Amino acid sequence: MADLDKITLDIIENALRNTRHEMDAVLFRSAMSPVIREQHDGFPMICDPQGRMVVGQFGSYIAGFIQQWRRGIAEGDVFLVSDPYSCRGAISHINDWMVLLPIFYDGELVGWGSQFGHTVDVGGPVSGSLPTDATTIFGEGMRIPPVKLFDRGKLNEDVLDLILTNTRVPVMNYFDLMAIVAACRTADKRVRELCDRFGKRTYLAACEALLDRTYRAMSALIEKNLPTEPVSFEDYVDDDGRGNGPFKMKLTIWREGNVGYFDWTGTDPQAPGPINFLLNEEMFKMFIGVYLIMVFDPQILFNDGFYPLLRVKIPEGSLLQPRFPAALGCRTHALARLFDVLGGALGRQAPELSTAAGYGTSPYLLYNGYDENGEFFHLMEITYGGIPGRPLGDGMDAHSWWPLFENIPTEYLESYYPITVLEYGSLPDSGGAGYHRGGNGVHKVYRFEVDGEIAVHDDRERSQPWGILGGLPGQSSSKLLVRADGKAEPLPSKISQVAVRKGDILIYRTAGGGGWRDPLDRPVEWVLKDVRNGLVSREKAARDYGVIIVEKDGRLAVDQQRTESERARKKRERGDVPIFTFGPEPEPIGVVREWRSTRALTQSDEPAHV
């Protein structure tokens, strides 16, 4: 690092940070599918020549790719991959198309730009390529192993034709793919500009130093935040869409010196259905780091530098490390639950700094068919839910837990798809009570305007998002299909290929977030405000908050005296509050019931590579 001073390092850090945002801007503005464009399901990254992430969100998988790839890497190449099993889960279902672009300067590899985005359809038996009943990845759709989309700058049209032929929406996917490539080219251009400006050696030294900076920060964080004795936390994914569940995810954490151990032993075996999450070890390390660093120096560039400080064990054949060719399409529930479990495990050490659990998945609605003009349409919408109660305040109502995702405007939906949104807001009372309450879940009512087929993807239908330090759990999710003739059919949280007729109505509700700390201490004026705003009912105010609200001269007001005695009584009867408050444990169904009953005989998941 001879020619690298600290200031240059900071300047390069700033420049890379700006580039990342520029990549996002290019992608979101030029992509075509609403999932990427309006909802922002796409993620950028810039890596060093060895493939370690210098800036980005998900941690790098490029090192693994470089090890595997045998056909050479040249200037002008652009790689495309969508098969999770070909990249050790760096992307975790086949809808995510990931582009990797090696960046060359003076003929030498100086880094990588990468971006992936969720494409709307990649073939297979079900429109949207997320069948809830798939049992292998072959039943989901097209897998793209690592291929050269551009070979030394030349578009590989054969590959392009092949993959576009295998999707129901070739134009949209083409657009999205080119937008992803354009974002990677932005990284390419900016990194080469930095080499122009500071020299190649300095740039590379800066990448190294940035990795080192995160290493040092994380080292301190691990010593401060991880327990020396193992602590465990467990939570559930409801079911696998094939009548089996719930699936337990269990994480045990501890530290030895400045090295943190994260062990998933005790997690249930892989599911027959498609909810398996092929968890990439590096990606999981990244999630841990992000969680810890948020409180520390939020301006820091998260990168891969701290990986040597973390040891991860994920048992083979478990929900988080399924064996090929297990189905993976609906892995979003386990991915989200991972954060609940991680937060819970870390929270045992410092619960007052931790948050409760949230709606805990990315709920989707898919709807396809032929519109009035006989044209095929395919809609995929991601909805959101209740954000957990947090030290800073209430969880937001009907907001996205993933960063930067947005909802699709109703006027956009109704302009482009044969659908009418009759109601859209948050569901009163669905957030768990707390000093800071959990956010309410989404309440959305759709009417289908032509015959077609829908799919629903959600979770937290059987288990509830837990509360912390006396905060109560949030309400679970539900779906109700009301036929045009008035007959109502509850739908399970995971189902695809449900035939709908013109005029059918779907009531779509996602889970609320858990509460943070004791609801009996929540200031009465906050409770009153929620009731006046229609976010909490008077009944819930009395039941969970002990706040008695009465009508006085046509206005709602708090009965102070009764509230005081009610709160005192409730506290007395309840006693001390636990760290975590869970809903009732879901009853086992399907094959999981059998595993549970034979569990004692087969449990031998000793850490292998910790």
Added chain:
Amino acid sequence: MGYRLGIDVGGTFTDLLLFDEETGRMVLAKVPSTPADQSIGVLNGIEKVAALAGIDPAEIDLVLHGTTVATNAVLEEKGARVGLITTRGFEQILHVARSQTPGPLAGWIIMQKPDPLAPLHLTRGVSARMNARGEELVPLDEEEVRRLICELRDEGIQALTVSLINSFANPAHERRIRDIAQEICPDLPVTISTDILPEFREYERTLTTVMNSYVRPVMSRYLTGIERKLHDARLAPTVNIVRSDGGVMSLDGARAKPVNTLLSGPSGGVVAASYIGELAGYKNVLSFDMGGTSTDVAISTGGEPRIVRETRIGYYPVKAAAVDVRSVGAGGGSIAHVPITGALRVGPQSAGAEPGPAAYGAGGTEPTVTDANVVLGRLPPRLLGGEMQLDVEAARRAVARIGDALGLSVEEAAQGIIDIVNENMFGALRLVSVQRGYDPRDFALVAFGGAGPLHANALAQLSGAWPAIIPPTPGVLSALGFLHSDIRNEFSQTVIRTLDRIDASEFAQIFAALDEQARRWLEGEGIPAERQALDYQIDVRYHRQGYEFPVRVHPRQFASEEGLEKFVADFKEIHERNYGFNIDSLIEIVNLRVVGIGLVRKVELQRVAPDRTSLEEAMVETHRAYFGGKAMETPIYDRDRLRPGHIVRGPAVITQRDATTVILPEHYGQVDEYLNILIYPDGKGR
């Protein structure tokens, strides 16, 4: 021929610039702002500038006023109690918003979300419903509407907003609700969404409309106050209010649509920068306005500021035409710190005006960008023409803390602070240039604001935007921009249609209707036909893309095949520039728009004839300053004594009352006939 007056009300000072229409003379005045009631400062200023010019204030016949009344009401949450009527089932539209939480992962943990500007308990849903084609699904129930309006009235709302789903396609329900509301409460200001923004995407349209209602009573009170005070002073100038897009509108216009004034202040600077650039011979300019707490940057091409249709005011994305200004939390008062990761960070925290940088000697101890400039000798110890003495030792003590944390000397630490803040500002410049497909090397950089001229040379170096132009009065540029503003308003209609389905005669009809609205508005603003101009635009994108670009068109362009082809070519060129690719896919039209413009007579800066004053006569003294780690004897010049033709070689510091300009080693500043300083690298220039 009388006088035209530009007034820019800032947080600390109110700037006034008086222009003599006959002689072209300009007179400048600065008075303290009066935040509690800005109109007091304005009137004080009018008196002062008239006295300085030796004229009777009554001779001023046109006042162009930039105001932050609306912006402050939003940022300080001091707007009206707004009621909202929306579609039943969507009562939480502002509360749920776009559901977005900030990045990175887990960013929701630290998100701060303000309450809706129209509170939930003052929001009501009506059962009426249109579909996206504008067909009525559920008719309006007038009894229900009356009941809801009475409920809101009894809740004591001060303004009412009506915004219904799909009203962009058919505003009939909204209009009828407005009529009923006016019948029931004749004094209540009612705003309907299709009057403010008849474009699709319900959240942004509702928010923008509610924001209009939120600031309407405040703005109305303020404007009435100005009118009364002027009347009491026996003054009767025409007063125009500056809009966020750099145009101006009448007091009545501002009363009805104050949402269009949220970036009133910054827009003046951008317009002026583009004018200054043109005077100096550059039609493409980056404007760079660096103040105490933040820096605003924007872009002008072909002599016109780039206008965007969405801008962010605090948390809120407001859809109203505005100059494309990007703001970063980097200014003279930005504080440097070293977190535990050992990085050097500058801002976004700021020492503000109080206590301010350590060097101001007002109790500040945090190391700021200003302190770094003092340590490096780029800000000489005496500021404001000798009125203010800087505390060099305090600045060194503050900056030394950064040096200690990083193991650097105090000068190295100071240089680091400057480099980092420059890089942050360069990031913002890139957002408005490179990210929009413009190469900053094709632009000149116009620097203003209190700290702009200090950093202009370095920013030009980073971006390659030469020359860096320092206007003669960098501290009051916005007011100059106001003098230049045309009267302007937009009229639009959403028509979502792929190109293969458009009907040329229908488009001509829509444009004719918008045309009619624009002309009627211009007449209402008192603009005679010969000074009216109309600009036609169509927002267009590829089918189902999420963002559209405005393409300038001729209203009957679609009647011919060539016209259609030109339209496609124009769109593809813009798409290519912004995204770097095009595709063989359907093109889709989204909005038709007519911009009505009332042209004002342009202000002209006077040329100054060269005289015999030598450069040596402008030099005040030399002192020691640091550049690139080396101490150099650096001459300090008095800007007032610089004359056209003077060439100032760097390193040099040029002081004037409202700003200090730095010219780096191996650069030179050339004074042009308008007394602009144009900074170039040695060996480059004209």
